[in-house]
Amino acid sequence: MSVLKTLKLGKAAPTTVAADAKGRARAKVIAHLEQQKALLAAHVEGKAFEATRPVYRTNDAGERVRIMQSVHVRRDWFLDGAGTVHFMVRYGAKPLPLDKTGSTSVEAGTLDGLPGVIDALIAAVQAGELDAQLATAAQERSKAFKRRTAGTKAP
Incomplete structure (x- = not known):
């Protein structure tokens, strides 16, 4: 009797999760806030x-290794001029506007109040309160990168 005949075979395949732009942007900002x-x-x-x-480098033997x-x-x-601590959320290298008026920073007062501000911002991102700003920032950031066509070479 073969070994394969003892196994229960099927045609099931893993489901793929669609690449969600909102989810990627949220995860990126949350990871940044956790790092802060x-x-x-x-x-x-x-x-x-x-x-x-993680980056890939070529070692002395000529092999690509991950380090x-x-x-x-x-x-x-x-700190502002009065000594008050402010916190700003960045998407890429640019500050993310937090409201419709364009405010980019949150007043924390002191360094002791800063973890609470960061936790509140994480909760806001998870709740989707900054999705419109994240979409705009991601769109502006993507303009900086040119897509190469099949006939062009990198400089």
Whole structure:
């Protein structure tokens, strides 16, 4: 008796999840806000924050290997002239407008109030309150990248 005949075979296939632009944008902003929370925690403790991302490099043997490369994380909080702490959400390198008037920062007061502000922003993103702003920012960001046609070469 063959081994395959002892198994229960079927024609089922895994379902694919459609690439949702809103979901990708939300996940990107939430990951950024979580990274800002970790950066703030390291700043408060007086430690250096070390973030990494995977990159591919060619080793001495000529093989492509995946390594983790450290990256610089920009602080999204700042002090104004009066010493008040403000926090801004960035999508790419540009501040994300948080309301219809174009406000880009949230007043946190002190560094102690900043984790609550970040948590509130995460909740707002998860609830979909910033979907219109994220869609606009993603559309503006995509204009910066030219698509190559089949006949053109990269410079």
